[in-house]
Amino acid sequence: MADTMDVDLDDGPRGAKRKADELDDSNAPRRIRALDQDVVNKIAAGEIIVAPVHALKELIENAVDAGSTALEVLVKDGGLKLLQITDNGCGIDKQDLPILCERFTTSKLQTFEDLQSIATYGFRGEALASISHIAHLAVTTKTQESNCAWRAYYGSGKLVPAKPGQSPDPKPVAGRQGTQITVEDLFYNIPTRRRAFRSAADEYNKIIDMVGRYAVHCSHVAFSCKKHGESSTSIAIPANASSVDRIRxxxxxxxxxxxxxxxxxxxxxxxxxxxxxxxxxxxxxxxxxxxxxxxxxxxxxxxxxxxxxxxxxxxxxxxxxxxxxxxxxxxxxxxxxxxxxxxxxxxxxxxxxxxxxxxxxxxxxxxxDTSRTFLTQTLLLGGSWSSPAAKQATAATPSKTGGSDSRRTPSRPYENNLVRTDTNLRKITIEYETVDREATPCRLISVYELRAAVRDDMHHELTEVFASHTFVGVVDERRRLAAMQGGVKLFLVDYGRVCFEYFYQVGLTDFANFGIIRFNPPLDIRELLNMAAEHEKKSGSSLSGTEGEDDFDATEVARLVAEQLVERREMLLEYFSLEISPTGELLSIPLLVKGYTPAIVKLPRFLLRLGPHVKWSDEKACFETFLKELASFYVPEQLPVMPGLEESSGSGTVGGEKDEAGLDAEIIARRTHVRWALEHVLFPAFKSSLVATKSLMEGGVVEVANLKGLYRVFERC
CATH class of the missing domain: 3.30.230.10 (Ribosomal Protein S5; domain 2)
Structure with missing residues (x-):
């Protein structure tokens, strides 16, 4: 009985229930018969073309074999509805079109021994044949010797008419040299497999991955791939691009x-x-x-x-x-x-x-790269702790670019280091813009030299600590301190200084490829500069970083800086995504890291410092100083203590009694954002891509506990 039930009977569909009296009790063996040729071809096609990406792979290989230097791929519904590839290769001779889609027809092999020296992509002559059995296939091709292009339609390996009643013979059409293969309704006659593809987006991603692989390898071939109906391309690689540029x-x-x-x-x-x-x-x-x-x-x-x-x-x-x-x-x-x-x-x-x-x-x-080599010396030898608040200016500008005098102790924190507290001031709406553009390769020697300088200044052991650390938490927002664990050691981190170094490195890595933070409505750059200049003058700061120059005309300084920025607006937009209109409106600033927004109240001072602190006359110095000012702008601000929590002192509390409720909400919101960004955005970014420099040893990271040392203390007890 079991043997009989394991054999499909001729009558009735497979899997259909049958009555007991319909079963043959005899043990006679079933006769072996040859499968219908159409069934054989569909089985073979199902083995070769498993998904749209497999059809595309075969077509790409055939195109490259034909000597193509440019391939264009067009996809609809993940390749299930439409998959078209156009090349500029040698084309197919008209006399070969009748047998083009028959199985085992190829120009690559003649004898089995040829397989031992095969050096081409396609060789078995099964790709087009398999596609023609499970899709509607059209081929348009032109050779150099031909006066016109020829278009042919195929079904089940044979030529078929374009419309019922017409001749199946190839038709002359206008066309350029090369071949265009159009595959429509893939798996239309295999509904089970067609239904197995749940997401067209997933299939398109597989196609993009395959095109990208061959685009990297075929260094002499141009590749492009896009969705049907869209003007922008997902991949666009020129023929003369190097392997590194293709990967970029x-x-x-x-x-x-x-x-x-x-x-x-x-x-x-x-x-x-x-x-x-x-x-x-x-x-x-x-x-x-x-x-x-x-x-x-x-x-x-x-x-x-x-x-x-x-x-x-x-x-x-x-x-x-x-x-x-x-x-x-x-x-x-x-x-x-x-x-x-x-x-x-x-x-x-x-x-x-x-x-x-x-x-x-x-x-x-x-x-x-020896950044993962462990040395036997003690980590951060000789590092002494000094207050980050006392080194605020140094942390913001490590190079000698000047800054405000850190010896001054104002009666209250600077406004540009705090969140906005006046609810009557105009609110700024920030929009994050998604830019669908190709990455711009950077070939500037000055940028390469700046990247090399960072790598040369690497502290290998500290870089390893950041690469394997565990974030513990924020310790003090006013002093910008956080704790992290590295191995069996606990470190206190001045996250202001570490953020500065990280944002500077991001500026070098993503040079000319920044995201965009767009302002709606645009901001008047002269108004922002006047605000910053007046504040600098009232606070007694020196714009140039030298003593004795704090008596200046704020309006004149703002005008000069505004003219300087407007004059250089094209360069600022091209390299830094800092867009300024010819009339002096600030349209956008660069976005360095997704998920973290810089304190916009620091924006006026950032713009003002671009005048005297950026060395515009020298390319390398200009890029270095600008990126350091940009990094300073992105560094999380020193958040004030909540009203009512600050100890009574000469500085008093921040804001008046009537504004305390509003100030609380502002500071709480900003504190929440900074804390979340530090834990979920910035410290994870340090872990994956920060090159810790030797300057961070000087008070930026300090070891505060060592598990082995604690054990020794407990042993003495």
């Missing part, structure tokens, strides 16, 4: 800025490996591996695991690298025909080749 545009500047190049080969194993990999100062939660073997995008769990083990000695726990690896092996030692989608390959001496690549990569990492 696709994977971002944070990856491209930390890349190291490697290359190794060995005649014994007949291989050559080249690529780009991130150094020890970059890590992500999941390894990104772009692997190409003999120029074919493949996957290899063995290579992935070996690379992850290599980086384990350099990256913090749970950190993973970005690696682009192009591996060329003698074709006679590679079996490319082991997977229906050609996603995997087998090659001889796999273990030896992987070991050689990882050893070379390990040596490159050790030579280029």
């Amino acid at each position: 545009q696709i994977h971002g500047g944070s990856v491209a800025n930390e890349l190291i190049e490697f290359s190794t080969s060995d005649d014994r194993w007949a291989f050559k490996a080249t690529g780009l990999a991130t150094n020890a100062n970059y890590s992500i939660k999941k390894t990104t591996l772009l692997l190409f073997i003999n120029h074919r995008c493949v996957e290899s769990s063995n290579i992935r695991k070996a690379i992850e083990q290599t980086y384990a000695a350099f990256l913090p726990k749970s950190g993973h690298p970005f690696v682009y690896l192009s591996l060329e092996i003698d074709p006679q030692r590679v079996d490319v025909n082991v997977h229906p989608t050609k996603r995997e390959v087998n090659f001889l001496n796999e273990d030896e080749i992987i070991q050689a690549i990882c050893e070379h990569l390990r040596s490159k990492l050790a030579a280029v």
Whole structure:
């Protein structure tokens, strides 16, 4: 009975319930019959084209094989409704169109032995045939010798008419040299598989990932990919872009800025490996591996695991690298025909080749970046603690760019260091603008030199502490102190100074690629500068940072700075996203970190300091001083004590009695935002990307407790 029930009967659909008397009790074997050819083709197509991204991969490989230098991809509904790829390759001869979509038709192979030396992408002649069995396929192609382009439609591997009643023969049409392949209604005749794709967005992301992989590897080919009906492209790579620039545009500047190049080969194993990999100062939660073997995008769990083990000695726990690896092996030692989608390959001496690549990569990492090396000296030797409040000016401007005199003790905190307290002042509406644009590669030598200076000033052990720390909490908002744990040690951190260093480094890393904070309505820059200049004069500050120059005409200073900023508005917009209209309206300022908003009441003083404290005449000095002023503006302000909580002193309480309720709400809101940003935005950012410099040793971070030392104290007790 069991044997009989395991066999599908001819009558009735599969899985249908049958009565007991319909079952054949005989043990006669069922006859073996050949499957219908249409069923065979659909089974084969289902193995080769599993998802839209697999169809696209086959089409990209065919286009590159045809000598294309530009590929355009158009997608609708994740490729299920429309998948179109246009190239400028050699095209397809009209005489070959009738058999183009038949199975096992190819120009790459003639005998089985040719597989041993195959050096092209597609070779089995199954891609177009498989697509034609599960989608509506149209091909428009033109060769250099042809006077016109030819368009043909295919179904189930054969030529079909465009409309019922018409001839299936290819039709002459206007077109440029190359081939355009249009795939519509993918899996229309396999509804079960079609319904399995729940999200068109997920399928489109897979397509973007595949296009991006080949865009990085095919350095001589231009790539573009966009959704149907949209004017903007998701990927747009010019043909002359370098590999680093391609990675920058696709994977971002944070990856491209930390890349190291490697290359190794060995005649014994007949291989050559080249690529780009991130150094020890970059890590992500999941390894990104772009692997190409003999120029074919493949996957290899063995290579992935070996690379992850290599980086384990350099990256913090749970950190993973970005690696682009192009591996060329003698074709006679590679079996490319082991997977229906050609996603995997087998090659001889796999273990030896992987070991050689990882050893070379390990040596490159050790030579280029030693930030993960542990020294035997005690951390932060000789560091003495001094009040951050006393070093406020130094923390804001580490270089000798001047600032307010820190020896002055005003009767109340400066207004530009507090949140807005006057409810009658005009409120500013801030809008975060999402910009859909390509990252602008930075090729300025001055910026590269400034980045190198930061790296040269790195304190390796302190960088490691920040990379593996655990945030404990804010200790004192007025003095800007926070606590963090590193290993068995507890540290007190002047987060004002650390934030300054971090924002300065963000300015260098994202140079010319900042986000935008837009003001609605725009702000009058002259009004802001007048406000800041009057306040500086009343407080007795010196704009130039030298003594004896606190007696100045505030109106004249504001006018000169305004003219200076308006004159340089094009440069400020291009490099720093600081947009000023020709009439002197401030439209936007740069956004450095998502999730944290700087204190807008510091904006007037920030704009005023751009006049005397930015060295506009020298490119490198200009970028350095501007970014340091921008970092000072972004540093969290020193928040005042709540009214009623401050000890009675000469400074009194902040605000009058009538305004205490409003002041409480303002300060509470700002305190909540700063506390949340420190815990969830800034300290996590320190963990992933801060290069701790040696200047932070001087009171910026102090060790206050050591578990081993505490044990010794308890032992004495």
